[in-house]
Amino acid sequence: MKAGHSAIELPVSTLSGVGPKLTEKFAQLGIETLQDLLFHLPARYQDRTRVTPIGGLLPGRDAVICGYSKGSNIVFGRRRSLLCRLQDDTGTVTLRFFHFSKPQQLQFQAGAKLLCYGETRRGSSGLELYHPEITVLPEDAELNLDDRLTPIYPATEGLSQRRLRMFVAETLGRLEKTETLAELLPQALTQKMGMLPLKDSLLYLHNPPRNASLRELDEGQHPAQQRLAFEELLAHHLTLIRNRNRLRAHRATVFNPPASKIKAFNKQLGFTLTEPQARCVQELSTDLAQPRPMLRLLQGDVGSGKTVVSALAALQVIANGWQVALMAPTEILAEQHLESFSNWFEPLGYQVALLTGKTRVKARREILEQLQSGQTSILIGTHALFQQSVEYHQLGLIIIDEQHRFGVHQRLELRDKGSSVERGVIHYPHQLIMTATPIPRTLAMSAYADLDFSVIDGLPPGRKPVTTVVLSDKRRSEVVDRIKNICNQGRQVYWVCTLIEESENLQCQAAEDTLTQLQAALPELRIGLIHGRLKGGEKSEVMDAFKGHKLDLLVATTVIEVGVDVPNASLMVIENPERLGLAQLHQLRGRVGRGDAESFCLLLYHAPLSEHGKERLKVMRETSDGFVIAEKDLELRGPGEVLGTRQTGELQFRIADLLRDQGLLPEVKKAAIELMQNQPERTDALISRWLGEAEQYGNV
Ligand code: ADP
Ligand code: MG
Numbered sequence: 001m002k003a004g005h006s007a008i009e010l011p012v013s014t015l016s017g018v019g020p021k022l023t024e025k026f027a028q029l030g031i032e033t034l035q036d037l038l039f040h041l042p043a044r045y046q047d048r049t050r051v052t053p054i055g056g057l058l059p060g061r062d063a064v065i066c067g068y069s070k071g072s073n074i075v076f077g078r079r080r081s082l083l084c085r086l087q088d089d090t091g092t093v094t095l096r097f098f099h100f101s102k103p104q105q106l107q108f109q110a111g112a113k114l115l116c117y118g119e120t121r122r123g124s125s126g127l128e129l130y131h132p133e134i135t136v137l138p139e140d141a142e143l144n145l146d147d148r149l150t151p152i153y154p155a156t157e158g159l160s161q162r163r164l165r166m167f168v169a170e171t172l173g174r175l176e177k178t179e180t181l182a183e184l185l186p187q188a189l190t191q192k193m194g195m196l197p198l199k200d201s202l203l204y205l206h207n208p209p210r211n212a213s214l215r216e217l218d219e220g221q222h223p224a225q226q227r228l229a230f231e232e233l234l235a236h237h238l239t240l241i242r243n244r245n246r247l248r249a250h251r252a253t254v255f256n257p258p259a260s261k262i263k264a265f266n267k268q269l270g271f272t273l274t275e276p277q278a279r280c281v282q283e284l285s286t287d288l289a290q291p292r293p294m295l296r297l298l299q300g301d302v303g304s305g306k307t308v309v310s311a312l313a314a315l316q317v318i319a320n321g322w323q324v325a326l327m328a329p330t331e332i333l334a335e336q337h338l339e340s341f342s343n344w345f346e347p348l349g350y351q352v353a354l355l356t357g358k359t360r361v362k363a364r365r366e367i368l369e370q371l372q373s374g375q376t377s378i379l380i381g382t383h384a385l386f387q388q389s390v391e392y393h394q395l396g397l398i399i400i401d402e403q404h405r406f407g408v409h410q411r412l413e414l415r416d417k418g419s420s421v422e423r424g425v426i427h428y429p430h431q432l433i434m435t436a437t438p439i440p441r442t443l444a445m446s447a448y449a450d451l452d453f454s455v456i457d458g459l460p461p462g463r464k465p466v467t468t469v470v471l472s473d474k475r476r477s478e479v480v481d482r483i484k485n486i487c488n489q490g491r492q493v494y495w496v497c498t499l500i501e502e503s504e505n506l507q508c509q510a511a512e513d514t515l516t517q518l519q520a521a522l523p524e525l526r527i528g529l530i531h532g533r534l535k536g537g538e539k540s541e542v543m544d545a546f547k548g549h550k551l552d553l554l555v556a557t558t559v560i561e562v563g564v565d566v567p568n569a570s571l572m573v574i575e576n577p578e579r580l581g582l583a584q585l586h587q588l589r590g591r592v593g594r595g596d597a598e599s600f601c602l603l604l605y606h607a608p609l610s611e612h613g614k615e616r617l618k619v620m621r622e623t624s625d626g627f628v629i630a631e632k633d634l635e636l637r638g639p640g641e642v643l644g645t646r647q648t649g650e651l652q653f654r655i656a657d658l659l660r661d662q663g664l665l666p667e668v669k670k671a672a673i674e675l676m677q678n679q680p681e682r683t684d685a686l687i688s689r690w691l692g693e694a695e696q697y698g699n700v
Helices: 020-028 034-038 102-106 161-177 187-192 198-206 214-218 223-249 259-267 275-288 306-318 331-348 361-373 408-417 441-447 473-488 504-521 536-547 582-589 611-622 626-637 639-643 662-678 680-698
Strands: 044-046 062-076 080-088 091-097 113-123 126-130 133-137 150-152 295-300 323-327 352-355 378-381 395-401 420-422 425-427 430-435 452-456 467-472 492-496 527-530 553-556 569-575 600-605
Touching: 034 161, 044 214, 062 091, 091 113, 150 161, 161 198, 187 662, 198 223, 223 441, 223 662, 223 680, 259 306, 259 331, 275 295, 275 306, 275 430, 275 452, 295 306, 306 323, 306 331, 306 395, 306 430, 331 352, 331 378, 331 536, 352 361, 395 408, 467 473, 467 611, 473 492, 473 504, 473 569, 473 600, 504 527, 504 553, 527 536, 569 582, 582 600, 582 611, 582 626, 600 611, 611 626, 662 680
Parallel strands: 091 126, 295 430, 295 452, 323 378, 323 395, 352 378, 395 430, 467 600, 492 553, 492 569, 527 553, 569 600
Antiparallel strands: 044 150, 062 080, 062 113, 080 091, 113 126, 113 133, 420 425
8 A cells, every 4th residue: 555645655757867777677576666676785795995905905895906917827627717916005915816818818918006895705725715806906096985885885787887777776865855754653662662763874874974884784683773773673563463463354164172172182182182282272262162264373393183183173173064285285184084084073073084196186176075075184295275166065174384494475375265155244254274383472572463372382101302413424434234123123214315405306316316225235125216207106105114013224314304203203314404404404303203112313424514504413412302403403504594584575674683683573563552552553654665565465
């Protein structure tokens, strides 16, 4: 809902020199209006305002230097390169070029005066600048340095830094003369926190003076940045709260707990719920008995027993004659859920069915008929549950397992699918989302402010912790011996192959190669292979064989990451664990330690490991607490990776950084409440300023 009447809301095409082509380029950067352009903030800055003495150069920093060439020469090392020695009163440094032309070489003749800009590195001849920008100066030229820091914007091909700077300058010019950007934060807050005015913050960040602290800017700690980060976090928080409120205003069907059925269910279960499981069941049960849709996230570490908790929620719905859809991210997992749910529900007289991409046409038709007639109580599946042709008789609850793989949009789509009209009012199904990756508190507060939480904080009794060992892949043969031992004791083993590229094909290739090697080294073992290129049917055949102990060793790609449950497997080898995120490693490791045998996870890294890599694997060795690991993961990799939202583009901030700015969150929350209560008209303006189009997704 753009206001459209203020000059700042004009499209970028009103800038001089911007035609349809550039408008398109701007759109690629998410910039449509002048306001969008003003909020397109520099990713970093260069300091070209001063000359650094060569003797004072520091590796890893950009600098302007000025000196005289001592001549150049071509060297033939690992790569042919052109070297030029540059000298000033304080020292000498080498300029290195891997690509160069004859005329370029000529400009380095001894005695030439050069002005260079680039990053200093440690090279084979001491400090070096690789491919610096070069200006040849006449002997008596005056140095013409910038008087402001140079902003570097997120750019796109066909829209260069230079032009972006020009357009921003023009917009800023207009802003200074005619326009004031509306202050949308409560005044009491800006005063209390001593915040800079919005306009000053923007002017400063697009055009910092030469005495600005580059370090402060790089770290995002400048008050102008913090001012904007606060506003951005607030805008995000407001969308979530608004979505939540809208959702609460909807209707849902009330399901009361079916006491006798619950008793029957528990009786045949074979174990007693843990205290945290029972608490979560209670929380879900209360929600389902409300006339508004539940939207709850069930968190719990790997193996904490989320499935049975969700089954009890399902029971409350089906016992009232309604249906449940359970969506899993992979076919393997969907099949496994089918098995558990059939075991639990068929004795009670409920029909459970499976629908995946590989369900045959004929079977599919029958499943859909029984679903539509209400004969089937629980439908389990993958994305296939979304399809147009799938119609429910009356869908009361949607359960989504391992949520991080599904985007918000898919969630909403599924919900709309299940909506029904009762006495003229739209009713939405309840939603339960289960995630195996514990969500760090920081993220929970910001990314999931629209959900309620239940946490299973404790594992079922009798679980033995998995001993994790970090080993260099030079010791592969010892590992092979160990596999032999374990299999001889009647246990089973996973061998997981990883790859740095997210290329499914390469990963499968690697797994096939490993299979061949292991077959040669362990001829007496029954070895299977599972990867993403196998057809659905082949996959489940392999999984069934492994479950039924017809295989000793399973070579796999990360397709087995989620949910697979084979208690007799007591060793997992993960090749190149340094390539995976901690949360993913934790997930993988959770596949062992499910039975009564002592279990091991061998992280077989490829030397040399970076410091960062060492630190990560150390975390894996030292803790098996998913929440601790999630916090570490967030610290090391950032929120996009941890939530798996990097691809979907959710939770991308222009300037805020959840980790860096988490200290702002408590004030952000307070400000949100204050605005909603006292100046609700500002909330829409804030959301549209910061989230623009993306906000449309929020129509819950
Ligand atoms: P996750 O939370 O990782 O999805 P699951 O629901 O797959 O975990 O449960 C892991 C295993 O623990 C399953 O075999 C399940 O039957 C078992 N389990 C769940 N709850 C209990 C309990 N209270 N006591 C004993 N075993 C349990
Ligand atoms: Mg699970």
